[in-house]
Amino acid sequence: MKDQTYLDRESILTPGISKISAKNVNVYYDDVQALKDVSVEIGKNAVTSFIGPSGCGKSTFLRCLNRMNDTIDICKVTGQILLEGEDIYDPKIDPVQLRAKVGMVFQKPNPFPKSVYDNIAYGPKIHGLANTKSDLDEIVEKSLQRAAIWDEVKDRLSSPATGLSGGQQQRICIARAIATSPDILLMDEPCSALDPIATAQVEELIDELRENFCVVIVTHSMQQAARVSQKTAFFHLGSLVEFGDTEKIFTNPNDPRTESYITGRIG
Amino acid sequence: MTETSHTNSLFNVSSKTKNRNAAERRFRIYGILAISIGLLMLLVLASTIILRGTSAFQQTFITLDVDLLESKLDKKGNRNVDDIKKVSTFGYSPILLNAMKKVLEKHEISTSLKKKALGGIISKSAPSQIRDFVLEDVNRIGQTVEFKFLVNGWIDGYIKGRYSRESVANSKFASAEQFDLIDQLLEVGVVEKKFNFDFIFGADASDQRPEAAGIGVAMVGSFYLMLVVLVLSLPLGVAASIYLEEFAKQNIFTDIIEVTISNLAAVPSIVFGILGLAVFINYMHLPQSTPIVGGLVLTLMTLPTIIISTRASLKSVPPSIRDAALGLGASKMQTVFHHVLPLAAPGILTGTIIGMAQALGESAPLLLIGMIGYVATNMPTTISEGLLSPNSAMPAQIYEWAKRADPAFIERAWGGIIILLIFLLTMNTMAVILRRRFERRW
Numbered sequence: 001m002k003d004q005t006y007l008d009r010e011s012i013l014t015p016g017i018s019k020i021s022a023k024n025v026n027v028y029y030d031d032v033q034a035l036k037d038v039s040v041e042i043g044k045n046a047v048t049s050f051i052g053p054s055g056c057g058k059s060t061f062l063r064c065l066n067r068m069n070d071t072i073d074i075c076k077v078t079g080q081i082l083l084e085g086e087d088i089y090d091p092k093i094d095p096v097q098l099r100a101k102v103g104m105v106f107q108k109p110n111p112f113p114k115s116v117y118d119n120i121a122y123g124p125k126i127h128g129l130a131n132t133k134s135d136l137d138e139i140v141e142k143s144l145q146r147a148a149i150w151d152e153v154k155d156r157l158s159s160p161a162t163g164l165s166g167g168q169q170q171r172i173c174i175a176r177a178i179a180t181s182p183d184i185l186l187m188d189e190p191c192s193a194l195d196p197i198a199t200a201q202v203e204e205l206i207d208e209l210r211e212n213f214c215v216v217i218v219t220h221s222m223q224q225a226a227r228v229s230q231k232t233a234f235f236h237l238g239s240l241v242e243f244g245d246t247e248k249i250f251t252n253p254n255d256p257r258t259e260s261y262i263t264g265r266i267g
Numbered sequence: 268m269t270e271t272s273h274t275n276s277l278f279n280v281s282s283k284t285k286n287r288n289a290a291e292r293r294f295r296i297y298g299i300l301a302i303s304i305g306l307l308m309l310l311v312l313a314s315t316i317i318l319r320g321t322s323a324f325q326q327t328f329i330t331l332d333v334d335l336l337e338s339k340l341d342k343k344g345n346r347n348v349d350d351i352k353k354v355s356t357f358g359y360s361p362i363l364l365n366a367m368k369k370v371l372e373k374h375e376i377s378t379s380l381k382k383k384a385l386g387g388i389i390s391k392s393a394p395s396q397i398r399d400f401v402l403e404d405v406n407r408i409g410q411t412v413e414f415k416f417l418v419n420g421w422i423d424g425y426i427k428g429r430y431s432r433e434s435v436a437n438s439k440f441a442s443a444e445q446f447d448l449i450d451q452l453l454e455v456g457v458v459e460k461k462f463n464f465d466f467i468f469g470a471d472a473s474d475q476r477p478e479a480a481g482i483g484v485a486m487v488g489s490f491y492l493m494l495v496v497l498v499l500s501l502p503l504g505v506a507a508s509i510y511l512e513e514f515a516k517q518n519i520f521t522d523i524i525e526v527t528i529s530n531l532a533a534v535p536s537i538v539f540g541i542l543g544l545a546v547f548i549n550y551m552h553l554p555q556s557t558p559i560v561g562g563l564v565l566t567l568m569t570l571p572t573i574i575i576s577t578r579a580s581l582k583s584v585p586p587s588i589r590d591a592a593l594g595l596g597a598s599k600m601q602t603v604f605h606h607v608l609p610l611a612a613p614g615i616l617t618g619t620i621i622g623m624a625q626a627l628g629e630s631a632p633l634l635l636i637g638m639i640g641y642v643a644t645n646m647p648t649t650i651s652e653g654l655l656s657p658n659s660a661m662p663a664q665i666y667e668w669a670k671r672a673d674p675a676f677i678e679r680a681w682g683g684i685i686i687l688l689i690f691l692l693t694m695n696t697m698a699v700i701l702r703r704r705f706e707r708r709w
Contacts, residue, residue, distance in 0.1 A: 071593060073516055100596035110587035112606060122605070123595040173591070180595060 019044045019184060019214045020065060025079035027060050027069065034060045036239040038079075042231070047206060047215045049225035049246070052235035053266065058218045061235070062186050065216065066102035067095040083184075100127050103177035107189040109169035111161035111176070116153050119161045119172055120144060123180035139179055146212075147175035148205050167198025174205065178213070185209060187217040191224065203228050222262055226250050234258045236266075316684055323682025326463035326478060327418040327426045329389060329452070331366040334411045335401060346405045359394035360386060366414075374455045378448050388445055390417035392479040418458065420478040420675035422449055426460055429674055466682060470644050471664060477675035480668070482683050484643045488558055488658035489627060489690075491647075495562020495654070496569055496626050501619055503566075504573030511574075512581040513603050532571035539568045540632025548636060556637035556657035564636060565626040572622035573615075580614025581607060613705035620698040624691050630662035640667030661687050 018041040027035035035057045042048050050058035060069070067088060069075040081088050088098050100123075111119050120140040123129075130136035140157070144150040149171040153164070161172050170190060177185060187206070191199040206228045209215055219225050225232050226246060233243040234255075242249060242258045253259045260266045337344060339362050341351050364386050371378065378385065393416040400414075401407055417423075421441035424430045432443040452458040469481025515521045543564035547553045553560050584607045592602040608615075633639070640659050647653035659667075661683060669680035 066594065068590065068594060071589070096596050096598050098596075099594060104590075104594035106587060106590055106594070108587055110585075110591045112588065112591060113610065122592075122597075126595070126597055126601055126605075176591075176595065 018042060019084065020216075021082045022061075022064075023080045023082075025061065025064060025077065025081060027057070027064060028076045028078075029072070030074045034238055035064075038235075038240045040233060040240060040243055042214065042216060044214050045210060045212075046231055047210050047217060047229040048231040048233065049229035050216070050218045050233050050235060051220075051222055051225050051261075052241075053261065054220075056235040057238040058233075058235045059188055062188055062216060062218050065184070065186055066099050066104055068099075068104065070095055100180050101182050102184045102186060103180060103182035105170070105173050105177050105185065105187045105190050108193050109166055109173055111164075111169050111172050113160060113162050115158045116144075116161045116164075116172060117157040119176050120179045123176060127180055129180065143175040143179035144172075146178055146209070147171045148201065148208070149175060165198070167194050167201060170194060170198065170202060171205065174202070174209075178209070182213065184214045184216065187215065189218050189220060192220060199224070222250070234261060236261070316681060316688070319678070320681035320683075320685040322427050323466055323678045323685075324463060325427075325460050326466065327423040327458060327460050328415045329418050329458045330413060330415050331363075331370055331389075331457075332411055333362060333366040333397060333414050334369075335397070335408050336362055336365075337409050340401060341405070341408050346408065348402070348405055351405055351408075352402065354398070356394040356398050359397050363389060363393055363397065370452075370457055374451075374457070376448070376451050376455075378444065380442075380444050380448060384442060384445060385448075387441075388419055388422055388449065390419050390478050391476050392417055417476075417478045418449075420476070420673065422446070423478050424675055425449065426453070426458075427678075429678075466679070467686065470646060471641060471659075473644075474641065474671065474676075477671075477673055477679060480676070480679055482661060482664055482679075482686055484646060485640065485659045485661045485664035485683075486686070487646060487653065488561075488638065488643065489660045491558035491653045491658070492562045492565060492660055493623055493627060495559060496565045496623060497619070499562070499566040500569045500573050500622065504570050504619075505577055505615060507570075508574045508577035508581060509603060509608070512578050513607065514599065528571050528574055532575060535631075536568055536629050537631040537635065539564050540635035542567070543632060543636050554655055554657070556639075556642050556659075557655050558638070558658055558660075559654045560636050561633050561638045561660065562654075564632045565629060568629065568632065569622040569626045572625065573619055576618025576621070577611070577615045580611040580618065583614065584610045613702045616705075617698045617702045620694050620701070624694040624698075627660075627694070628662055628687065628691060630660070630666050633660050633663045634666070638663050640664040661690075 020040075020042040022038060022040045022042075025035055025038045026033065038057075038061055050062060052058050063069045064077055064081060065083075065088075069077060077089060083098070083102070087093070112122065114122075117140055120143050121130075121136050124136060124139050130139055141150065141154075144153060149168060152168060153172070161169060164172065170193070174185075174187075174190070190206075191202050194202065203224065206215055206217065210230075217225075217229065229246045231244065232246040232249040234241045234249065234253075234257075236257050242253055242255045244254075249258060250262060253262065257266065339358065340354055341347075343350055364382060367385055367389070393414075396416065397414065400412070418426075419441075421430065421435070421438075422445060425435075425441070425446050426449065430441065430446075432446055435441045435443065435446070449458055465479070465481045465483075467481065467486075468483040469479070470484040471480045471482065511521060511524065543560060547560045547563055548555055553563075588606050588610065589602055592606045593599075597605065637657070638659050640663060642657040642659055647656055647658070665680050665683040665687065668676045668683060671677070
């Protein structure tokens with residue numbers, strides 16, 4: 001069964017247009033295996049969503065993609081993850097540089113307790129993306145515009161970002177992530193702390209971001225996956241069960257487990 | 268309404284509920300009782316300190332017109348400073364006595380007191396007070412100058428109500444006749460009780476003159492101690508905590524360090540004192556009784572407190588902030604210094620101030636390294652002198668005063684405690700204000 005899904009995936013994606021390709025990724029927390037032999041190809045200019053029940057390893061896999069798992073002492077990753085053909089777990093790779101290229105938005109909105117402006121400007125500042133104040137102003141404005149929050153905050157750039165509403169905070173975090181102009185944007189359940197209206201705004205935003213970024217989103221909501229993504233990967237108990245076009249996964253899944261999950265029988 | 272529905276009514280309180288409510292009421296009473304006892308103790312402590320200590324801030328002064336007689340102070344009459352310096356404080360006693368007699372004549376007060384008893388009313392610090400005044404400018408010889416002198420500790424004690432005529436009946440230090448004279452002088456306003464700034468700012472005098480003793484030098488000593496403690500323990504403590512909390516991998520080695528730090532925080536301070544004596548003075552040969560050694564010892568004592576509170580405040584910074592910074596491509600160090608440390612700063616400051624307050628009130632280790640009272644009689648003039656010349660600290664000076672037999676010194680010990688408590692209260696209030704001010708929500 002596993003082999004079959006693997007073949008399926010190969011037929012869907014031609015190697016040339018994939019941005020990230022993971023091969024046989026295993027993740028262990030001490031001696032607990034959190035991910036088993038995950039192989040996946042993530043395409044350019046597309047939104048890929050990871051779905052699956054809690055604890056299935058989808059967030060763990062997402063955090064492998066920008067090596068955020070490095071911050072956990074007991075976490076061990078084996079296998080290969082290639083970003084445009086380069087192995088990101090190569091000892092010569094500096095995770096700091098990698099993370100500038102692979103931005104991340106977290107589950108809970110986590111703006112720095114600073115002004116809106118400083119939140120957005122922090123990334124460009126530490127990476128030296130702006131030489132002058134006006135360059136920086138431009139980056140901040142552009143990022144906020146792309147995150148569809150410019151109109152709401154343009155008059156209070158110097159007020160604390162923590163004083164905004166949850167949905168606004170999350171869009172600030174997205175703006176902050178795209179301010180460093182990454183190639184890939186990882187989103188770990190970005191709407192789980194938001195109300196339906198804010199969720200709709202963020203989803204709309206994700207759809208727009210697709211033009212410029214390769215977006216990978218982890219979500220609990222199957223409706224959300226169906227709405228925003230072109231590709232969907234279903235994880236279950238640490239392994240990748242099925243990966244393919246979102247439409248196909250939701251209408252005609254190959255694997256009975258996928259079908260059980262999307263129809264609500266497991267998970 | 269049937270029988271069953273009646274027994275199930277919410278208005279019927281079951282016996283179990285009654286017991287439960289009674290237990291809660293009892294517990295509340297215990298709690299209120301405990302707090303009341305605590306408050307009562309605090310009230311007793313505070314009122315005792317204030318009642319006993321405030322008198323130390325007031326001292327009895329006598330105002331005298333002193334003739335700076337050339338015949339006594341400059342027999343050669345050529346105003347040569349070196350010659351005038353040869354006149355010791357003892358040589359100034361006669362002119363003091365003259366001034367005393369003059370004031371008695373002026374107010375037509377007669378007394379049966381002999382020379383020695385009459386002069387004994389004035390503090391032994393008076394002659395040197397005149398001598399310093401004369402040596403400042405020798406041309407003052409020949410003038411008549413008004414001086415305010417301290418009154419002897421025994422007489423001061425009589426005015427403050429410590430002694431009565433009966434209690435000094437057999438004393439060789441004071442007599443009922445002296446008290447009679449003081450009463451008369453008090454009436455005409457020559458003798459008066461007023462606020463004594465010298466107690467707060469003055470250098471402490473010899474153990475012969477409690478009335479002239481001040482806590483000023485010890486205060487300066489405490490200041491230099493705190494300076495050394497702050498300069499050493501804040502960077503060391505913060506660096507150690509940041510490394511342990513943010514960078515070090517969790518393993519058996521860091522576990523051992525953690526346990527050791529917690530244990531060090533509980534080590535009695537006198538142990539640090541004896542360590543300081545053995546290491547800093549006997550082995551490293553740093554000068555004894557100096558604030559630099561005291562500061563080093565207190566640094567050892569304060570470090571665990573600062574490390575523990577700093578680690579706690581670093582821990583309280585939500586991990587999501589670290590994730591956010593790391594996710595943006597900030598390095599570990601940028602994450603810590605740009606985001607974690609500013610958020611932890613109020614906690615670190617509070618911990619530091621509380622640790623310093625603890626060090627400020629510490630006397631046991633200082634006694635071991637020789638920072639006891641009466642080692643300094645002059646204010647240090649430079650920072651290096653302040654650090655390297657023998658000095659005392661406020662709690663050690665208070666201890667020295669408290670162990671003396673003379674009640675005039677005991678009074679000063681209580682007064683010293685008030686000053687020390689004011690410092691500690693100020694520091695703790697500062698800690699609270701800083702925490703309130705910089706506390707941020709995220």
